[in-house]
Amino acid sequence: MQSSFGSTVDNPVIERETSTAEEVDLPWQVIVHNDPVNLMSYVTMVFQKVFGLTKERAEKHMLEVHQIGRSILWSGMRERAELYVQQLHGYLLLATLERTN
Amino acid sequence: MEFRRQQDCLEITELDPFLAELLRQIPESCNVEGVETAQQRIFCAPAKEQEICAEWKVYVEPELRRLFRSATETVEADLQQLNGCTKPFANCTLRIPAENAQAWLNALNQARLAIAAKYNFTDGELCDHYRSPIGSRRDLGLFQVNFYGFLQEFILQDLEL
Numbered sequence: 001m002q003s004s005f006g007s008t009v010d011n012p013v014i015e016r017e018t019s020t021a022e023e024v025d026l027p028w029q030v031i032v033h034n035d036p037v038n039l040m041s042y043v044t045m046v047f048q049k050v051f052g053l054t055k056e057r058a059e060k061h062m063l064e065v066h067q068i069g070r071s072i073l074w075s076g077m078r079e080r081a082e083l084y085v086q087q088l089h090g091y092l093l094l095a096t097l098e099r100t101n
Numbered sequence: 102m103e104f105r106r107q108q109d110c111l112e113i114t115e116l117d118p119f120l121a122e123l124l125r126q127i128p129e130s131c132n133v134e135g136v137e138t139a140q141q142r143i144f145c146a147p148a149k150e151q152e153i154c155a156e157w158k159v160y161v162e163p164e165l166r167r168l169f170r171s172a173t174e175t176v177e178a179d180l181q182q183l184n185g186c187t188k189p190f191a192n193c194t195l196r197i198p199a200e201n202a203q204a205w206l207n208a209l210n211q212a213r214l215a216i217a218a219k220y221n222f223t224d225g226e227l228c229d230h231y232r233s234p235i236g237s238r239r240d241l242g243l244f245q246v247n248f249y250g251f252l253q254e255f256i257l258q259d260l261e262l
Contacts, residue, residue, distance in 0.1 A: 045257060
């Protein structure tokens, strides 16, 4: 006697993993680049205002920009990343959005 | 020149005619029309992808232009106080209303970036705060960048209080 389900489908084959639009759109980074004109205290204030960071965290990113030349401030969906870059440009910081590898 | 925090404004007193003139030049210094390097810096590219840059030019850049113009106009209106000095070479007083502090920070930054791009100052020049005397228009530009930066620091310190 056979089980009523056993004979027709043995092992379902998953051909490919699907992902949501959000996952596809994830790898974007907001990067701030070094600029010899903007004041360190000004850059710190902008990071606090735009990203809601504490002063310590904002200073950490500011120093990264100053010493390494760039700092990743945020990563996530493209739309939000564009909005952050727009805000940063509004404060006249050198900011770009980049796709992560 | 003295900086003081009053109840609802930042007050700069004993402003000598030379520094007052530099302040009057803020709105004009923000104007990047016809200065390609300054335009490129103020309206810098948001990404490597050309598609993103093209969309940005159409949708975001006009918004940024409006924002920058609004800040410059606020500063220009505050600077009208400097025209009230009774004697031609007398020191004057400037009061920056607290609610205009962000507009001042923005306009001062526009001016500093535009001047620095226009004269293509090197990192070394920008860090040399003891450079003197002012012998050319370029030297004056560097002095302006440093003076406006000094003013920005004062406003930022005040915002932290």
